[in-house]
Amino acid sequence: MRATSVPIDARATYIGCMDTNLTHSAPAFFISHGAPTFALQPGQLGPVLTAAGGRMGAAKAVLIVSPHWITRGVRVASTPAPDTIHDFGGFPEPLYRLSYRAPGAPDWAARAVQLLESAGFAAEPDAGRGLDHGAWVPLRYLLPEANTPVFQVSMPRDFDTAGAWRMGRALAPLRAQGVAIVGSGSLTHNLYEVFHGGKEAPYAQEFASWATRAVLGGDTDALLHYRAQAPSAERAHPTEEHFLPLVVAAGAATEGEQAQLLPGGMTYGVLAMDSYAWGLPLPEAA
Template sequence: MRRLPSLFLSHGSPMMALEPSPARDFLAGLGTRLPRPRAILVVSAHHDAAQEGGRATVTASPRPPTIHDFGGFPDALFAMRYPAPGDPALARRIAERLTAHGLAVTVDAERGLDHGAWVPLSLLYPDADIPVVQLSIASHAPPEWHYALGQALAPLRDDGVLIVGSGSITHNLRAYFSARPPIDAPAAPWVTAFTDWIADRMAANAVDDLLHAVERAPHGRDNHPTPDHILPLFVAMGAGAQADGLHARRLHDSVTYAVLAMDAYAFGAEQ
């Protein structure tokens, strides 16, 4: 089986499931450009171990429900379901791998798929016929912990598992709600400065800079007042890293609502 890349996808607003945008069009075509995975592992910014006892949590429901973990959106969004099967055996394998690498992990047989998982997957794989497992971030843990998490998971790529970090390359909701710009508003300069820096550091294979982007990049804290939406990037980087570098490829860049950049990256030698 061909080795899959690991991916980082910016999932933006839940309304991406319904509203036209360049990012939506990109995700709707991405699934056909990838080798079909046997299963998908999503590390979502909306599944945070810091809120669940402090341990990494992997989902093991055979039929994970669709979680509508948001409010104030149209009824059509709440009516959406993503009935992909789970994969309890894969969840146990993930837990065993992480435990063997000294990373504490809990298996949750009840939790479903939050919108960081099902919104982008509903565009990539609309038939919902590929098993999906979720793994939490831990917002109280440093970037290096998340990178190591990805490294521990990397061998799954050789077994047909698509590893997806789902967050946002920029995520300042206060800036959005203070102005409420339209979806196609031009990017704020402080957003572009940050994403351009990320792209440059990716091209330079500057892993340490990237792990500390919030501190080192222009407007890092403006774009990430909290770390949750950038942490899945570090997991994807770790999962795709090779001995000779990240082999990062910027698959997409656009901006919605002036402040939510929708960049997507692939990592790994074979893409």
Template sequence: MSPASAIAPSVPASGAAVRQPVYFISHGSPMLALQDSAARRFLQDLGRDVRAAGAPRAILVLSAHWETAAPTASVADQPETIHDFGGFPRALFEMRYPAPGAPEVARTALAALATAGITVTAGQARGLDHGAWVPLILMFPEADIPVAQLSIQPHLGAGYHRRLGAALRPLRDQGVLIVASGSLTHNLGALTWEGTDEVAPWAAAFQSWIHDKVSGADVAALDDYRARAPFARQNHPRDEHLLPLFAAVGAASPGQPGHRLHASVQLGALAMDAYRFD
């Protein structure tokens, strides 16, 4: 990677920026964009609340669906809508999220990571995968806020992603809303696809443990969640969908707890929890 000095150092300013919070959201199935649910209604309300508090200048999304060996970011001026799934209704494939890109935010994010000693790679003109556009189409249906996306590195674990998030923290003061998009639980092979109101005990136990540690700002336990959390591997056979949570923890002010804004479970074991970090 080129030195950090080769990347734009800051987001261009036009007036006073409103310091933005950080959100971890569970994006669940792509059908979230079409089907009514408590999680869908929550995201719609959340977007309105964000605007009321001071609309962000741009959004930086860390999605579980973009995995790379080292961090990279989308520098597309007009990101395409990526339909990275199959077997869903045609209406879902016809959906588009035409938000403008935020290439300057992408370059600023990469510069911040490089300055923190994290090896990065050059930006890519990539579109928005469903981990990004599905929640955003509910939160900001006007598609008028520029969006950049940052990749994750599943082979590097929880503590690494918390450090990655900490390096991104200064972007919040530049009016950039950080949205970490994953899933609090993600064992698709264990879901009850015909629908149920019963929550699997192993999913509920993990959901409760994460809430306890996030609300208590227990970063040591969170970093070691694979060993300490109940049923960690049953809830996350691979942990790419939980890693955005640790980036959100890192992007919070040191020692500050996360506040759970929403908790629901779909298909028996797909937890849709969301957290805000101030």
């Protein structure tokens, strides 16, 4: 991954697809999905995601990696019609009435299994998996019509930044075939402070600013070693599962792509909602 100050290199814009037609390369995203209440409270990021979705063009499918599906090895959802999973408790009742009824993508899931196996992952299909809130909550804003096929790839229990980068690189060829890749996590994720802090904490913004500099600067080494290099890394991420989807998404980017910031602000004082996109057309000048 390397960000530049010029638009995306067009050399890899077209490539053969599974159906032998040619298509534009689909973008990659890292999206901070925050708390489940993001589904009801779009805040700053919701409209930004909807605008980004309007610029991404027609994707053939969306592959999404969420920290709310962790398994032995890697599982790839091949469900034809995935259910909406409400994998949370104690939130407002209207959240449990929401659904996101996008179709699944069994054929693309099979292709993802092949790519992951070729990269050395122990991957297998899962024909019963639905969409957890790390998937359907941000997709409600990115693709609100829910007519693009969606499938999830799980995170293995022994995942680390090196494995996340390797997964992104393994899945990257799908972008050239028209499949958007989304890493859904949270730029900062200290739930203890969400529930017990009750006020803004400067460290969260410091960490978010560091991450943005690393992503926009194409600093792969910083992302892979964020635990040692980022300010307050262990406080921003007491556990790593919500940061690793960022590394997956960055790994799915290609050399020379311009990373874009999708600003999301801060919720609950400590949940940074900033997100990023690679390969997304820039907004048209007003």
